[in-house]
Amino acid sequence: MTQTADVSRQRAWLMAARPHTLPAAAAPVVVGTALAVHTGVLAVWPAVAALVGAALIQIATNFANDYYDAVRGADTEDREGFTRVTAGGLIRPARVKQAMYVTFAAAILDGVYLVFVGGVPILVIGLASVASGITYTGGPYPLGYHGLGDAFVFLFFGVIAVTGTYYVQAAAHLAGAFPVAIPPGTVPLAAVVASLPVAAISTNIIVVNNIRDKDEDETTGKRTLAVRFGYRFSRLEYAGLLVVAYAAPLWFYATGYGASVFLPLVTLPLAVSVTKTVFERTEGAALNPALSRTGQLLAAYSALFAVGVAV
Numbered sequence: 001m002t003q004t005a006d007v008s009r010q011r012a013w014l015m016a017a018r019p020h021t022l023p024a025a026a027a028p029v030v031v032g033t034a035l036a037v038h039t040g041v042l043a044v045w046p047a048v049a050a051l052v053g054a055a056l057i058q059i060a061t062n063f064a065n066d067y068y069d070a071v072r073g074a075d076t077e078d079r080e081g082f083t084r085v086t087a088g089g090l091i092r093p094a095r096v097k098q099a100m101y102v103t104f105a106a107a108i109l110d111g112v113y114l115v116f117v118g119g120v121p122i123l124v125i126g127l128a129s130v131a132s133g134i135t136y137t138g139g140p141y142p143l144g145y146h147g148l149g150d151a152f153v154f155l156f157f158g159v160i161a162v163t164g165t166y167y168v169q170a171a172a173h174l175a176g177a178f179p180v181a182i183p184p185g186t187v188p189l190a191a192v193v194a195s196l197p198v199a200a201i202s203t204n205i206i207v208v209n210n211i212r213d214k215d216e217d218e219t220t221g222k223r224t225l226a227v228r229f230g231y232r233f234s235r236l237e238y239a240g241l242l243v244v245a246y247a248a249p250l251w252f253y254a255t256g257y258g259a260s261v262f263l264p265l266v267t268l269p270l271a272v273s274v275t276k277t278v279f280e281r282t283e284g285a286a287l288n289p290a291l292s293r294t295g296q297l298l299a300a301y302s303a304l305f306a307v308g309v310a311v
Contacts (some may be wrong), residue, residue: 004254005172006066007029009091012085012090013035013083013085013091013099014065014266015083015085015090016062016066016084016085016086016091016096016099017059017062017063018059018062020292020295021058021062021156021205021295022055022058022059023204023295023296023298023299023302024058024153024157024295024297024298025051025054025055025057025157025161025204026051026054026055026302027160027187027198027201027202027298027299027301028052028054028157028158028165028195028198028302028303029047029050029161029165030055030099030159030193030302030303030306031162031165031195031197031198031302031305031306031309032047032050032161032162032163032164032165032169032191032194032195033047033050033164033165033166033306034306034307034310035162035166035190035191035194035304035307035309035310036165036166036169036170037310038257038309038311039170039188039190039309041166041169041170041172041173041174042169042238043117043168043169043173045113045118045173046113046114046117046118046168046169046171046172047110047165047168047169048281049110049113049114049168050114050165050168051165051266053107053110053114053126053238054161055100055113056103056104056106056107056110057104057107057129057130057133058157058295059103059132060100060103060104060107060130060133061133061136062138063096063097063099063100063103064100064133064134064137064138065136065137065144066084066085066086066096066143067086067093067096067097067138068137068138069084069086070084070086070087070093070096071086071093072074072137072142072220074137074145074216074217074220074221074222075087080212080213080216080284080285080287080288082288092255095158100134103133103286104130104133107126107130108126108130109311111126114126114168115178116178117168117171117172117177118164118167118168118177118179119171119175119177119178119180119181120178120179120180120181121167121179121181121182122164122167122168123162125164126239128156129156129160132152132156133156136149136152138156141284144222144224145192145221145222145223145224146223147223147224147225147227149206149210149224149225149226150203150206150210150225150237153198153199153202153203153205153206154200154202154203156198157198157199157202158195158196158198158199158200158202158203159192159199161198162191162194162195162198162199163187163191163192163195164187166188166194167182167186167191170183170185170187170296171183171186172188174186185262190252193248193251193252194252194305194309196245196248196265196288196295197244197248197301197302197305198298198302199245200241200242200244200245200301200308201241201242201245201294201297201298201301203241204238204241204242204294204297204298204300205291205294205295205298207225207226207234207237207238207278207292208238208278208287208291210224210225210226210227210234211226211231211234211238211282211287212282212283212284212287212288212291213226213227214227214231214282215227215235215282225237229275231282235278235279238275238278239268239275239279242271242275245264245301246264246265246268246271247260248305249261249264249265249305249308252308252309257288257308257309258308258311260307260308260309260311261266261305262290262308263304263305263307263308264300264301264304264305264308266300266304267297267300267301267304270293270296270297270300271297273293274290274293274294274297275291277290277293278290
């Protein structure tokens with residue numbers, strides 16, 4: 001076996017894991033932990049476990065999407081997005097499917113500790129996250145094929161991820177081992193509001209993806225919101241979600257947080273630039289960079305927001 005073959009195979013697995021999507025996993029943990037710092041309930045090990053679990057679920061979901069889109073015929077030769085390893089023949093479908101299950105199993109193993117800390121609520125959230133990661137493109141009713149992908153990302157990679165990160169740290173301070181219900185004070189309104197910018201910008205990654213793939217999705221029967229309601233709807237959705245993201249700091253400032261919560265406004269020029277591309281272009285040559293830049297916007301906004309909330 002040659003070194004070239006080894007590098008080629010390693011590169012293929014990196015393409016399948018899609019490490020450029022990891023900001024979507026890290027952002028909610030960073031924001032939830034920043035709020036925990038502000039309120040004095042920081043717990044390092046639950047935070048680390050939450051980050052590891054989020055990354056594993058993200059990667060496993062990427063494997064699932066790569067595999068199920070290929071076997072369902074949604075990835076065609078006309079695809080304008082990033083190369084998929086299953087449809088491209090770079091890795092055998094059975095191996096990608098196996099990697100999906102192994103990575104989800106690792107996420108569950110990581111979650112055992114979080115369940116010990118957070119109890120039944122985290123058990124429910126963890127199992128729902130794994131199930132949704134598989135059924136996003138798999139199962140008898142794939143969420144992404146019926147226009148539910150946006151809601152899935154908003155909920156699981158935004159609201160639940162941020163509030164869950166805060167919850168496990170607060171529970172470590174305010175509750176005993178394995179609580180059967182949500183202890184008082186472990187999910188404050190601030191955690192929910194803090195989750196909205198992350199949820200909104202994370203969802204916009206899917207919005208750009210769906211605009212780019214609209215024509216292909218129509219021919220393969222993938223009924224995303226872009227397919228159902230058209231370009232105009234998806235573009236307004238993108239802009240509306242950004243309004244939600246940039247309005248959230250106003251709530252924190254109005255409820256007593258310092259002016260540092262406005263740090264994310266530094267990212268507005270990037271947001272405006274990407275929005276202009278989304279409103280004017282449909283081809284992959286323009287929207288693939290816009291997809292990456294939306295991920296960069298999520299990372300930059302979340303980091304600045306976290307600093308602003310923590311201090």
